Amino acid sequence: MLSYQEALTWLLERARPLNTHQNLSLLQAAGRVLAQPVTAAIDVPPHDNSAMDGYAVRCAESGGPLPVSQRIPAGSAPQALTAGSVARIFTGAPIPDGADAVIMQEQAVVGEDGQVAFSAAPQAGQNIRRRGEDIAAGQTILAPGRRLTPADLGLAASIGLARLPVRPQLRVAVFFTGDELVEPGQPLAAGQIYNSNRFWLIPALHKLGCEVIDLGHVGDALEPTRQLLRDAAAVADVIVTCGGVSVGEEDHVKAAVEAEGELTLWRLAIKPGKPLAFGKVGDADFIGLPGNPVSGYVTLQTLLRPFLLQRMGLIERAPFAPRFPAAFVWDRPDSKRSEFLRVRKVVGASGWELQLYPQQGSGVLMSCAWAGGLAWVQPGQRIQPGDELPYMELA
Amino acid sequence: MLSYQEALTWLLERARPLNTHQNLSLLQAAGRVLAQPVTAAIDVPPHDNSAMDGYAVRCAESGGPLPVSQRIPAGSAPQALTAGSVARIFTGAPIPDGADAVIMQEQAVVGEDGQVAFSAAPQAGQNIRRRGEDIAAGQTILAPGRRLTPADLGLAASIGLARLPVRPQLRVAVFFTGDELVEPGQPLAAGQIYNSNRFWLIPALHKLGCEVIDLGHVGDALEPTRQLLRDAAAVADVIVTCGGVSVGEEDHVKAAVEAEGELTLWRLAIKPGKPLAFGKVGDADFIGLPGNPVSGYVTLQTLLRPFLLQRMGLIERAPFAPRFPAAFVWDRPDSKRSEFLRVRKVVGASGWELQLYPQQGSGVLMSCAWAGGLAWVQPGQRIQPGDELPYMELA
Numbered sequence: 001m002l003s004y005q006e007a008l009t010w011l012l013e014r015a016r017p018l019n020t021h022q023n024l025s026l027l028q029a030a031g032r033v034l035a036q037p038v039t040a041a042i043d044v045p046p047h048d049n050s051a052m053d054g055y056a057v058r059c060a061e062s063g064g065p066l067p068v069s070q071r072i073p074a075g076s077a078p079q080a081l082t083a084g085s086v087a088r089i090f091t092g093a094p095i096p097d098g099a100d101a102v103i104m105q106e107q108a109v110v111g112e113d114g115q116v117a118f119s120a121a122p123q124a125g126q127n128i129r130r131r132g133e134d135i136a137a138g139q140t141i142l143a144p145g146r147r148l149t150p151a152d153l154g155l156a157a158s159i160g161l162a163r164l165p166v167r168p169q170l171r172v173a174v175f176f177t178g179d180e181l182v183e184p185g186q187p188l189a190a191g192q193i194y195n196s197n198r199f200w201l202i203p204a205l206h207k208l209g210c211e212v213i214d215l216g217h218v219g220d221a222l223e224p225t226r227q228l229l230r231d232a233a234a235v236a237d238v239i240v241t242c243g244g245v246s247v248g249e250e251d252h253v254k255a256a257v258e259a260e261g262e263l264t265l266w267r268l269a270i271k272p273g274k275p276l277a278f279g280k281v282g283d284a285d286f287i288g289l290p291g292n293p294v295s296g297y298v299t300l301q302t303l304l305r306p307f308l309l310q311r312m313g314l315i316e317r318a319p320f321a322p323r324f325p326a327a328f329v330w331d332r333p334d335s336k337r338s339e340f341l342r343v344r345k346v347v348g349a350s351g352w353e354l355q356l357y358p359q360q361g362s363g364v365l366m367s368c369a370w371a372g373g374l375a376w377v378q379p380g381q382r383i384q385p386g387d388e389l390p391y392m393e394l395a
Numbered sequence: 396m397l398s399y400q401e402a403l404t405w406l407l408e409r410a411r412p413l414n415t416h417q418n419l420s421l422l423q424a425a426g427r428v429l430a431q432p433v434t435a436a437i438d439v440p441p442h443d444n445s446a447m448d449g450y451a452v453r454c455a456e457s458g459g460p461l462p463v464s465q466r467i468p469a470g471s472a473p474q475a476l477t478a479g480s481v482a483r484i485f486t487g488a489p490i491p492d493g494a495d496a497v498i499m500q501e502q503a504v505v506g507e508d509g510q511v512a513f514s515a516a517p518q519a520g521q522n523i524r525r526r527g528e529d530i531a532a533g534q535t536i537l538a539p540g541r542r543l544t545p546a547d548l549g550l551a552a553s554i555g556l557a558r559l560p561v562r563p564q565l566r567v568a569v570f571f572t573g574d575e576l577v578e579p580g581q582p583l584a585a586g587q588i589y590n591s592n593r594f595w596l597i598p599a600l601h602k603l604g605c606e607v608i609d610l611g612h613v614g615d616a617l618e619p620t621r622q623l624l625r626d627a628a629a630v631a632d633v634i635v636t637c638g639g640v641s642v643g644e645e646d647h648v649k650a651a652v653e654a655e656g657e658l659t660l661w662r663l664a665i666k667p668g669k670p671l672a673f674g675k676v677g678d679a680d681f682i683g684l685p686g687n688p689v690s691g692y693v694t695l696q697t698l699l700r701p702f703l704l705q706r707m708g709l710i711e712r713a714p715f716a717p718r719f720p721a722a723f724v725w726d727r728p729d730s731k732r733s734e735f736l737r738v739r740k741v742v743g744a745s746g747w748e749l750q751l752y753p754q755q756g757s758g759v760l761m762s763c764a765w766a767g768g769l770a771w772v773q774p775g776q777r778i779q780p781g782d783e784l785p786y787m788e789l790a
Contacts, residue, residue: 003615010484019776026579028457030598075575075585149790150602151763154595158588158759162580165730180470184421185557190470200549203425207545293549347717363530364439364553366536368546394546 001269003374004302004338008319011278011303014285015310018170018237023163026097026153028300031209032166033313034152039144040159043132048095051127055108056087056099059122065115069173072096086116095128102127135159145315147209167313172205173236173284174198175215175228177244177253183217196293196365197242204300205240207395208308225256233260233282238311240304243291245277257286269379271337272362273299285311294362301374303395320376323388330355330383337379342371345391354389396664399697399733399771403714405622406673406698409680410705413565413632418558421548426604427561428708433537435554437608438527443490444469447522451482451494451505454517460510467491481511490523497522523763530554540710542604562708567600567680568631569593570610570623571646572639578612591688591760600635602790603703620651628655628677633706635699638686640672652681664774666732667757668694688755693735696769700790715769715771718783723751725778732774737766740786749784763789 002010019037050056056072061084069085072078074092081087081098089095089102101122109117134179135141140158142152150163156164181195182188195217205212213236218224232239244253245265254277257263263279272295277288287304289296306317327348330341343354354375357367375389383389397405416430425467445451451467456479464480467473469487476482476493484490496517504512530536536554537547543559551559576590577583590612600607609633613619627634639648640660649672652658658674658681667690672683682699684691701712722743725736738749749770752762770784778784 026594027597030601048520075587077585129758131754134754134761142764149789150599151594151692151760151766153598154591154692154761155764157579157594158591158688160579160581160583184552184555185558186555188555190472192470194553194555196549196553199421199552200545202422203548204545206425255731297546297549322746346529351717354497358764359529361524361525361529365546365550366529369537369544369550371546394544 001267001336004268004270007266007268007276007303008289008306011307012310012317014278015307016312018167020168021165023165025163025269026157026161029148029164029166030150030153030256032148032169033209034142034144034146034148035167035313036144037140038156038161038164039140040135040137042159043137044135044159045129045131045133046130049129050089050091050093050095050102051129052102053090054102054103055116055118055126056081056089056095056102057122058099059101059124062086062103062118062122065111065117065332067115070096100124118322124131145313147314169209169211170238170308170312171213171236172210172240172308173213173215173232174201174205174239174240175232176217177220177225179220179239181217181365194265197291197296200293200297200365201240201242201300204395209312210308220252222252222255225252226260229256229260229281231326236284238285238287238308239281240287240289242289242296245275245288253288257281261286264293269337270302271334272341273302273340276303293360293365297365297368298374301392301394302340320390322390325353325386325388326356326375326383327353327385329385330356330377333380333382335380339377340374341377342367343375343391344370344372354391382387396662396731399663399665402661402663402671402698403701405707405752406702408713409673410702412705412708413562415563416560417563418560420558421552421556424543424559424561425545425548427543427564428604429537429541430560430562430708431539431723432535433551433556433559434435434535435530435555438532439530439554440526440528442526444524445484445486445488445490445497445522446524447497447499448485449497449499450511450513451476451491451497451520452517453494454496454519457481457498457513457517460506460512462510465491495519495663531548540708542709554631564604564606564633565633565703565707566608567605567633567635567703568608568610568627569596569600569635570627571612571638572615572620574615576612592686593692595688595692595760596635596637596695599790603700604707605703615647615649617647620647621655623652624655624676628679631679633680633703634676635682635683635684636654636675637691640670641685653677653678656681664698664732666729666734668697668735671698687757688760689763692760692763693769696787696789697735715785715787717785719780719786720748720783721751721778722748722780723778724780725751725772728775730775733756734772735769736772737762738770738786739765739767749786
């Protein structure tokens with residue numbers, strides 16, 4: 001059996017990041033993966049400017065009343081400041097050459113002759129926002145491999161960029177097999193089960209940012225399954241299915257993938273989970289998740305998700321991050337397998353802590369719907385309240 | 396000036412949750428807000444069943460070799476267990492009446508006469524998954540007011556539900572005003588600025604799950620602005636715009652909202668932030684965010700987000716949650732205003748800690764693009780490394 005860490009490493013070694021890109025308008029680029037660094041072509045602010053409404057002055061001369069030699073609103077192009085004068089200036093307006101500070105208008109008194117006196121002595125640089133203070137021309141403002149956030153798009157817009165280079169969406173084809181599967185809403189006959197995997201897999205892939213190609217359901221027959229795989233490989237980067245690929249299991253999905261490409265079957269030392277299949281059909285990767293819904297869902301979160309995120313070109317693959325203390329006892333560890341307990345991160349008396357869903361069986365998705373994340377428990381590990389566990393938010 | 400907490404309370408008192416619902420198919424319902432409790436119509440599992448491949452037995456009789464009186468595959472309807480016999484049974488198959496345990500096949504020896512002896516004595520109930528163990532008929536499996544996750548949808552499918560009652564999407568109309576605004580990609584003349592607010596506001600509203608109605612840009616003129624407000628109120632639940640509504644500011648947005656409905660202007664004791672407008676136009680709420688991009692973005696996260704989430708019918712409104720330790724010094728507190736520092740939650744030597752973006756000015760969105768969240772600092776509060784701060788993830 002392969003450990004979780006071994007399986008993850010093995011998968012990530014095979015997750016080739018997409019290397020093409022497309023230039024999308026900012027609103028289309030929301031949530032997509034940035035393909036190239038974004039550098040600023042301009043300084044922000046573009047010139048030294050006033051942080052206040054007030055008066056631009058030469059500090060050395062600001063002692064006595066001085067005439068106002070010009071008025072500088074925002075968006076104007078000022079003259080150099082005449083010696084022995086001040087300039088009326090407004091927030092955002094360019095500082096005139098020769099001035100070295102701005103005195104806020106609340107500290108100014110305008111005499112009847114129009115000359116201005118100040119109640120406080122300025123310090124050089126006061127109330128001046130420097131050219132390039134926020135962004136310097138040439139500076140990289142967004143690094144490739146990040147998922148573009150609303151703030152990223154606003155930032156790009158603020159320096160005048162209308163389009164950004166992003167990775168194409170990863171195309172993931174899914175299909176479901178088995179004569180026993182019934183779509184929800186239909187009555188169940190003996191021996192039939194509802195196809196629940198379709199209804200968590202597709203939304204989870206959408207949430208990760210994939211384009212999902214739903215190829216539907218195929219019965220238990222080899223030739224139609226082979227045809228579906230060929231169809232999938234023609235349009236998708238990755239093919240994902242659930243079930244039918246356990247080690248030793250005689251199954252047409254396994255046979256079909258082997259006939260159309262290549263397949264490696266793993267028994268993983270994880271719980272819930274265990275069977276995982278990885279293969280290739282044409283240029284597409286094939287991933288077979290366990291058929292049990294809870295096992296499939298947890299394997300999606302712990303192994304398929306990092307694989308897909310790396311395949312999408314993301315730098316952050318977000319599996320387990322540091323530890324939060326358990327608020328529960330766990331005294332029935334599996335001696336050989338890591339366990340991914342379904343937990344919720346809640347606010348306890350001394351900060352965040354992890355609560356356990358009481359039934360950790362893999363019968364139904366109740367534990368996954370209840371949980372906010374997974375806590376990673378090592379083989380044989382017993383847990384007391386306060387013990388810290390690696391934790392992963394569910395995607 | 397209103398404190399952050401006062402403003403939040405005031406807004407939430409006015410955030411009327413949507414109270415209609417629509418029945419959507421499971422895949423359409425992904426990410427939507429559940430409108431009514433979902434209860435199970437069936438027990439899961441629907442009958443006591445075997446957790447193993449093995450033999451169904453009466454514990455009191457399992458001492459000696461016994462004949463196999465029936466074979467029970469998954470999906471079959473068994474006879475009651477004949478006294479003095481065992482039943483061959485497979486994982487998931489119903490337990491026959493009379494049997495009270497399952498012995499796994501690895502502990503069975505089949506003799507040449509077909510009779511079966513066991514190497515271990517069974518305990519009553521062993522290897523039996525009880526009817527309703529995972530879900531009992533009548534049990535609420537999903538509570539209203541939650542955002543439907545992939546696991547929720549899989550869970551609903553597993554009990555045969557094809558549709559779920561969800562709140563309609565909240566319709567949010569946005570528009571942008573000002574003669575000085577230029578769309579990115581165009582050259583800037585003196586005094587003009589890029590309309591960056593459009594490019595963070597729309598994606599942020601999409602991420603929250605709103606339907607966004609983008610009414611575009613209107614110049615500085617009262618009558619067209621009034622017309623736009625009437626158009627917006629006819630199609631939207633909430634109207635959001637940025638800028639032009641500061642207290643004391645002479646602006647056509649303010650005048651237009653006052654002419655078409657009612658408006659309350661606030662000065663908030665928050666930084667960045669400060670001006671906020673709340674009003675009504677017809678049945679629609681009007682929210683005016685500050686025009687400065689950083690102020691507007693932070694006000695969206697801290698005030699507009701909880702307002703919209705409650706309006707959508709969500710129970711969790713996700714503003715500030717407990718504390719993470721600072722990994723920085725903050726010795727320039729504002730004496731009167733709360734500050735929302737742009738920070739990143741990173742893994743330090745002793746767990747999560749908050750890193751500070753060095754330039755906390757509100758000039759550009761660099762700090763927001765860099766940050767993962769906001770740390771809430773009280774008026775006058777100085778911070779040393781290790782001090783714990785309330786933290787909020789950016790949406």
